Amino acid sequence: MIQIDYAEYDAIHSEDFVFDIPNGHDCWLLLLTQTPAIFLVDGECRKYPPNCAILYRPGQRIYYRACEESYANDWIRFYTDESYVTTAPLPCGVPFVIHDPSYCHNIYRLLVTEHILNNNFKDISVDHLLRILFNKLLESYNYKAVSPLxxxxxxxxxxxxxxxxxxxxxxxxxxxxxxxxxxxxxxxxxxxxxxxxxxxxxxxxxxxxxxxxxxxxxxxxxxxxxxxxxxxxxxxxxxxxxxxxxxxxxxxxxxxxxxx
CATH class of the missing domain: 1.10.10.60 (Homeodomain-like)
Incomplete structure (x- = not known):
């Protein structure tokens, strides 16, 4: 089962934006960056390019901040016990490049729409959309020799x-x-x-x-x-x-x- 706590796309913040949650959330957090950003990974602050994804598990420390004039991302905070999330072979707390960001961005827009409109089949739609999103993330994470083109x-x-x-x-x-x-x-x-x-x-x-x-x-x-x-x-x-x-x-x- 999936329960969205909050979801947003095209969230834009100023150059002094810092998000620091030492004890993490009590739910999952998935970000898709649209701009470069600095993330705390293995105790070090590192700069990552735009179009990265990062998954935080419940209780995991969260720290990231803007490193240019503005910071923009899509993000979703959610509760779940679904194995395609809880046992996904994705690194938690470590950004990785998304190789089809526009596709993933469109899924975020649909997730936000379902969350806001609260239609009769919302739960089923949200589950399917999140499954597709995680499939695309797995494709990106497991894609080895990616051409710059x-x-x-x-x-x-x-x-x-x-x-x-x-x-x-x-x-x-x-x-x-x-x-x-x-x-x-x-x-x-x-x-x-x-x-x-x-x-x-x-x-x-x-x-x-x-x-x-x-x-x-x-x-x-x-x-x-x-x-x-x-x-x-x-x-x-x-x-x-x-x-x-x-x-x-x-x-x-x-x-x-x-x-x-």
Whole structure:
């Protein structure tokens, strides 16, 4: 069970802000920083970059302060006996970098909304949101060789899947990130386990399947809508990924979708 004591996002404090609770809270505290800050870790005050998370268990000393003109964070204070929190393999009292801060920030906004509105299914919603948040924190904490371009790569992947029909090429993607083609291919594959051009192909075939199932476009129209200039090239890639021709896929969409 989760019981939120207090939650806030985009909390902003002045440059003289200090938060010092020697005996800690009687509940859990989870912070997501938006600015650099100084934290007391192992008896020493250390400066940490923005977009860090830090989890304090009940009764643990809490000390952090601003180190620039202002300090901003998202934070939640809560009670729980859920094992995904109490036994989470996360360090308590030690900040670590979050590799998808905007995603986590959006979860905080939803948690605050649920806490304030107090809807009928608030407890279930809060539990699910907090589980997702802890999953994202675990992903960040366990992510080892993170590229400095991690956020840019994430945005590139999202743009590929949001706009499959664009004229994606490795050279254009590399130019967008201001890196060499070879370096892009290496870090993209290391980050996502698939090459950037294979992601382009996958995004286009996913879009084609949606058009085949839910729209009445002709195959020729779908080829153009999915960013292909050659219908034979589209047929080859579609069959390689799905094992079916577009026409075969369209004839039994609900049965065939399960196979692809």
């Amino acid at each position: 991690f956020l840019d790569l994430n945005q590139l992947k999202l743009d590929i899947y949001h706009n499959p029909n664009k004229e994606w090429t490795v050279s254009k993607m590399a130019e967008r990130l201001n890196i060499s083609i070879g370096y892009l291919e290496d870090i993209y594959k290391n980050t996502f386990g698939v090459s950037c051009m294979n992601d382009v192909i996958n995004s286009r075939i996913n879009l084609a399947k949606k058009y085949l199932v839910y729209h009445n476009y002709t195959i020729a129209e779908i080829v153009t809508l999915c960013g292909y200039s050659n219908i034979e090239h589209f047929f080859r890639q579609f069959k390689k990924i799905t094992g079916l021709t577009p026409n075969q896929f369209r004839k039994s969409p609900y049965q065939l979708c399960k196979k692809s």
